[in-house]
Amino acid sequence: MAREDYEIVMGLEVHCELSTKTKIFCSCPTQFGGEPNTHCCPICMAMPGTLPVLNEKVVEYAVKAGLATNCQIARNSKNDRKNYFYPDLPKAYQISQFDLPLCYEGYVNIETPEGEKKIRITRIHIEEDAGKLNHDEYGRGSFVDLNRAGVPLIEVVSEPDLRTKEEVEAYLRKLKSIFEYIEVSDCKMQEGSLRADVNVSVRKKGSTEFGTRTEMKNMNSFRSIVRAIEYEANRQIDVIENGGVITQETLRWDDVSGKTFSMRDKEDAQDYRYFPDPDLVAIKLSEEYIENIKKGLPELPESRKKRYLEEMGLTEKAANFVTASKYYSNMFEEATEVCKNAKSVSNWIMSDIARILNEREEEPEELKFSGKELGELVALIDKGTISSAIAKKVLEEMFENPEMPSKIIESKGWVQISDEGAIKEVVAKVLEANPQSIADYKAGKDKALGFLVGQAMKETKGKANPQMLNKLFLEELNK
Ligand code: ADP
Ligand code: MG
Ligand code: ZN
Numbered sequence: 001m002a003r004e005d006y007e008i009v010m011g012l013e014v015h016c017e018l019s020t021k022t023k024i025f026c027s028c029p030t031q032f033g034g035e036p037n038t039h040c041c042p043i044c045m046a047m048p049g050t051l052p053v054l055n056e057k058v059v060e061y062a063v064k065a066g067l068a069t070n071c072q073i074a075r076n077s078k079n080d081r082k083n084y085f086y087p088d089l090p091k092a093y094q095i096s097q098f099d100l101p102l103c104y105e106g107y108v109n110i111e112t113p114e115g116e117k118k119i120r121i122t123r124i125h126i127e128e129d130a131g132k133l134n135h136d137e138y139g140r141g142s143f144v145d146l147n148r149a150g151v152p153l154i155e156v157v158s159e160p161d162l163r164t165k166e167e168v169e170a171y172l173r174k175l176k177s178i179f180e181y182i183e184v185s186d187c188k189m190q191e192g193s194l195r196a197d198v199n200v201s202v203r204k205k206g207s208t209e210f211g212t213r214t215e216m217k218n219m220n221s222f223r224s225i226v227r228a229i230e231y232e233a234n235r236q237i238d239v240i241e242n243g244g245v246i247t248q249e250t251l252r253w254d255d256v257s258g259k260t261f262s263m264r265d266k267e268d269a270q271d272y273r274y275f276p277d278p279d280l281v282a283i284k285l286s287e288e289y290i291e292n293i294k295k296g297l298p299e300l301p302e303s304r305k306k307r308y309l310e311e312m313g314l315t316e317k318a319a320n321f322v323t324a325s326k327y328y329s330n331m332f333e334e335a336t337e338v339c340k341n342a343k344s345v346s347n348w349i350m351s352d353i354a355r356i357l358n359e360r361e362e363e364p365e366e367l368k369f370s371g372k373e374l375g376e377l378v379a380l381i382d383k384g385t386i387s388s389a390i391a392k393k394v395l396e397e398m399f400e401n402p403e404m405p406s407k408i409i410e411s412k413g414w415v416q417i418s419d420e421g422a423i424k425e426v427v428a429k430v431l432e433a434n435p436q437s438i439a440d441y442k443a444g445k446d447k448a449l450g451f452l453v454g455q456a457m458k459e460t461k462g463k464a465n466p467q468m469l470n471k472l473f474l475e476e477l478n479k
Contacts, residue, residue: 001204001241003234003237005204005205006202006203006204006205006233006237007163007202007203007204007205007207008163008164008165008200008201008202008229008233009160009162009163009200009201009202009203009210009211009213010160010162010163010167010168010198010199010200010201010229011157011158011159011160011161011162011199011213012156012157012158012162012168012171012172012196012197012198012199013155013156013157013158013196013197013199014155014156014157014158014172014175014194014195014196014197015129015153015154015155015194015195015196015197016065016153016154016155016156016175016179016184016185016187016193016194017030017129017151017152017153017185017186017192017193017194018030018057018058018061018062018151018152018153018154018184018185019061019183019184019185019186020055020057020058020061020152021057022055022057023044023055023128023150023151023152024052024054024055024058024095024126024127024128024150024151024152025043025044025052025053025054025055025095025128025150026041026043026044026052026053026150027041028040028041028043028044028150030151030152032188032191032193033147033191034147036134036143036145036146036147037145037146037147038147039147040146040147040149040150043150044090044146044149044150045090045146045149046090046091046092051279052095052277052279052280054079054280054281054283055152058126058152059102059126059283059285060293061152061154061184061185062102062103062124062125062126062154062184063102063103063285063289063290063293064182064184064293064296064297065103065124065154065156065178065179065182065184066102066103066106066124067290067293067294067297068178068179068181068182068297068300069103069106069107069108069121069124069156069175069178070106070107070108070121071103071104071105071106071121071123071124072103072104072105072106073102073103073285073290074100074101074102074103074104074283074285075284075285075286076100076282076283076284076285077097077100077101077102077282077283077284077285078097078100078276078277078280078282078283079095079096079097079126079276079277079280079283080095080096080097080098080099080274080275080276080277081093081094081095081096081273081274081275081276081277082094082095082096082098082127082272082274083272083273083274084271084272086130087133087142087144088130088131088132088133088144088146088149089130089131089149090131090146090149094127094128094130095127095128095277095280096125096126096127096128096155097125097126097127098274099274101123101124101125102124102125102126102283103121103123103124103125104122104123104124105120105121105122105123106120106121106124107119107120107121108121108171108174108175108178109174110167110170110171110174111170111320112164112166112167112170113166117161117167118161119158119159119161119162119167119171120158120159120161121156121157121158121159122157122158122159123156123157124154124155124156124157125154125155125157126152126153126154127152127153127154127155128149128150128151128152128153129148129149129150129151129152129153130148130149131144131145131146131147131148131149132144132145132147132148133145154184156175158171160199160201160210160213165225165226165229165230168198168225168226168229169222169225169226172194172196172222172225173222173324174324175194176189176194177301177323177324177325177326178300178301179194180325180326180327180365181298181299181300181301181326182297182298182300183298186365187365188365189220189221189222189363190220190221192218192220194220195218195219195220196218196219196220196225197215197216197217197218197219198215198216198219198225198228198229199213199214199215200213200214200215200216200229200232200233200236201213201214201236201246202233202236202237202240202246211236211240211246212245212246212247212248213246213248214232214236214246214247214248214249214250214251214260215249215250215251216228216232216251216252216253216260217250217251217252217263219253223361224253224255227253227255227258228253228260231253231258231259231260232251232253232260235260247265248265249262249263249264249265250262250263250264250265251263301323301324301326301329302323304323304329305319305320305323308322308323308332308342308346312336312342313342313343314342314343314346317350318343318346318347318350319346321346321349321350321354322346322349322350325363325364325365327364327365327367328349328364330371331349331364331367331370331371331374332345332346332349332371333371334370334371334372334374334375335371335372335374335375335378336371336375337371337375338371338372338374338375338376338378338379339375339376339378339379339382341378341379341382344378344381344382345374345375345378348374348377348378348395349374352392352395353367353374353395356395356396356399360399368398368399368402369398369399369402370402372404373398373402373403373404373405376404376405376406377391377394377395377398377405380405380406380409384416384418384465385409385415385416386405386409386414386415386416387416387462387463387464387465387466389457389462390409390414390416390462390463391405393412393414393462394408394409394414397412414463415463416463416464416465417460417463417464417465418465418468420468420472423456423464423465423468423469423472424472426456426459426460426464426469427456427469427472427473427476428476429459430452430455430456430459431452431473431476433455434451434452434455437451437452438477441477442477449470449473449474449477452473453466453469453470453473456469456473457469
């Protein structure tokens with residue numbers, strides 16, 4: 001059978017570091033980086049005799065995440081120990097949640113070529129992050145850094161509802177965007193604040209049973225997730241086509257070779273010997289507590305989209321694009337406030353800003369300028385101070401040094417020439433140098449006008465006002 005006869009089935013376990021000030025069971029800071037082992041204390045280093053105390057903010061953030069993803073919230077929940085040994089896990093168990101997660105049975109909607117699709121969320125639970133092993137480049141061994149040990153995480157487990165790599169990317173982007181909007185995490189994938197375990201299986205189209213899955217751990221860039229899915233699905237299809245069977249295992253994706261490697265056989269829940277952590281009390285949430293969190297939720301992307309469609313006149317496509325990221329959406333609102341031209345602002349975000357970010361392999365949160373600068377840029381075009389061609393150059397410059405566009409234009413000498421006398425001079429000069437074009441125009445070749453305008457633009461390094469050029473050329477040609 002051909003590859004097209006197979007369907008890919010995927011489910012994600014997304015780990016997201018919460019942006020609480022302190023860790024989940026002690027008062028150490030959660031801040032990323034720092035000298036190794038400077039953000040830790042006897043509790044997160046697992047000294048004997050220490051006791052964890054649950055950080056209430058972690059529960060609040062997790063409930064927020066659950067409500068924003070349409071989950072049920074458990075009134076009764078608890079923490080469990082998940083036992084396994086790894087050098088970056090000083091207790092030799094991770095405090096997580098087993099059978100009573102804080103949130104369950106939710107969903108998010110994603111856009112697909114066939115329309116909106118619901119991706120079900122099985123559960124969201126809270127747990128602590130592990131430390132980090134740094135492998136010495138001179139081969140002297142590995143060093144453990146416990147700064148990250150005890151940083152709070154939520155783990156969002158989806159149902160196996162995803163069918164294409166595009167759906168996986170859309171789902172992850174949707175989660176990232178929601179968590180950014182509700183401010184429970186900075187979701188910086190490059191710092192590991194958002195990472196996904198991607199479970200992949202394949203089956204023949206039309207089959208109702210799932211195939212055996214493999215799991216690729218700790219993926220933290222969209223690019224590698226998409227590549228890894230493509231590779232792994234094809235690998236599985238080849239195995240099956242050659243008469244083999246897929247073994248359930250945990251894989252490591254290697255970005256350099258573009259392949260997956262086996263790490264270990266997959267553990268089952270019973271391997272972890274989960275049991276309720278006797279050092280922690282049960283988590284009981286009142287109706288009032290949940291209601292208050294619900295009331296405090298900020299405006300979510302779906303509602304912003306509605307506003308952009310109904311009140312600001314954006315197209316469906318533009319509204320979807322702009323609200324997909326909190327950073328785009330905030331920039332859009334701020335810029336529109338300045339220039340009162342929502343349509344143009346959304347166009348700049350969708351076309352040039354997105355394109356340049358893509359070329360730089362950056363995400364919207366890495367933008368160095370704000371809506372104020374973008375708003376001024378659009379206003380300067382609308383006022384005729386600069387042409388859109390110059391505006392594109394100003395924007396490129398803003399990515400390098402985020403100054404106000406008016407400043408950039410001034411220091412580069414890019415102000416549009418709108419002085420009639422100056423433009424007349426250029427027109428006369430270009431006409432004198434191109435008698436053939438004048439003859440062509442008079443012979444009915446309208447294209448000649450475009451050529452002349454282009455020459456004048458060249459002459460003024462793109463600074464002449466194009467409407468005025470057109471008008472003055474026509475005046476001269478029709479004399
Ligand atoms: P574990 O925690 O042991 O990895 P779970 O039962 O919590 O196992 O499932 C993990 C993830 O695997 C879920 O996101 C689920 O949707 C996904 N999954 C389960 N079965 C399959 C399958 N056959 N193919 C692809 N993904 C699957
Ligand atoms: Mg798993
Ligand atoms: Zn600590």
